[in-house]
Amino acid sequence: MPHDSGVSMIKSVIFDIDNTLYSYDLAHETAFAALKSYAEKELCIAPDEFKELHTEANEAIKQRLGNCAAIHNRLIRYQYIIEKLHKPLIHAQRMDDLYWNTLIGCSVPSPQAADVMRELKASGISLGICTDMTSYLQFTKLDKLGLIEYVDFIVSSEEAGAEKPDRAIFELAVSKSGFNPEECLYVGDSYKKDVLGAHSCGMPAAWYTYHIAGKLSETDISEKPLLPAMTYDPEYSVSGGPAMYHITGLTELLKIVK
Numbered sequence: 001m002p003h004d005s006g007v008s009m010i011k012s013v014i015f016d017i018d019n020t021l022y023s024y025d026l027a028h029e030t031a032f033a034a035l036k037s038y039a040e041k042e043l044c045i046a047p048d049e050f051k052e053l054h055t056e057a058n059e060a061i062k063q064r065l066g067n068c069a070a071i072h073n074r075l076i077r078y079q080y081i082i083e084k085l086h087k088p089l090i091h092a093q094r095m096d097d098l099y100w101n102t103l104i105g106c107s108v109p110s111p112q113a114a115d116v117m118r119e120l121k122a123s124g125i126s127l128g129i130c131t132d133m134t135s136y137l138q139f140t141k142l143d144k145l146g147l148i149e150y151v152d153f154i155v156s157s158e159e160a161g162a163e164k165p166d167r168a169i170f171e172l173a174v175s176k177s178g179f180n181p182e183e184c185l186y187v188g189d190s191y192k193k194d195v196l197g198a199h200s201c202g203m204p205a206a207w208y209t210y211h212i213a214g215k216l217s218e219t220d221i222s223e224k225p226l227l228p229a230m231t232y233d234p235e236y237s238v239s240g241g242p243a244m245y246h247i248t249g250l251t252e253l254l255k256i257v258k
């Protein structure tokens with residue numbers, strides 16, 4: 001929503017990482033293909049069978065752990081597969097290394113990500129990260145993407161003890177920013193987790209769909225109340241509700257904060 005006064009309220013921009021600062025989907029495809037080749041060569045498991053085992057492991061781990069940062073830990077999924085196959089356990093660790101080294105190795109920053117972050121910093125905006133996942137991997141991704149130098153604070157779900165869209169993770173990010181929720185703009189690719197999650201905490205949010213455009217239909221976007229802003233949670237709403245934007249390029253953030 002344009003600011004009538006011409007002066008932005010936004011003092012901090014807080015980013016999601018996966019499918020926001022790089023394409024997780026593309027990188028995952030490459031990394032998963034590497035895993036399937038490994039399984040075929042080292043474990044004599046056909047790609048389709050490996051895919052089924054992987055799905056089974058995901059579901060079993062999810063059921064056991066519930067919604068917490070450890071469900072993103074792939075080593076325990078590969079461990080499940082290797083234990084089920086009665087193969088040497090070292091394979092689980094090698095698969096974990098292979099997956100992440102491949103994924104992080106082929107990831108590139110989203111278009112203009114560094115330029116936008118640099119420009120925001122230059123205009124005095126603080127930059128944060130608020131992401132589901134374990135901290136070590138998210139730090140490693142930010143470093144490989146060449147973006148960690150622009151970031152003032154990081155919140156991972158491992159650190160927060162809560163996964164998006166739980167309000168607790170956004171509250172920790174707002175608290176680290178040192179500003180009020182309505183002064184923080186959250187940017188992410190998941191409408192449910194990122195946009196509504198941040199909004200429920202009183203933060204304006206930008207839904208960035210560049211990396212997920214192929215998965216969206218016209219109505220996926222048009223039927224959402226992106227503007228005017230809606231009041232998602234009355235308890236945390238600011239006057240009129242914080243704004244929710246739809247952006248397809250990160251440079252659009254510069255317009256929102258100006």
Ligand SMILES: [Mg+2]
Nearest residue numbers: 016018019189
């Ligand atoms: Mg994401």
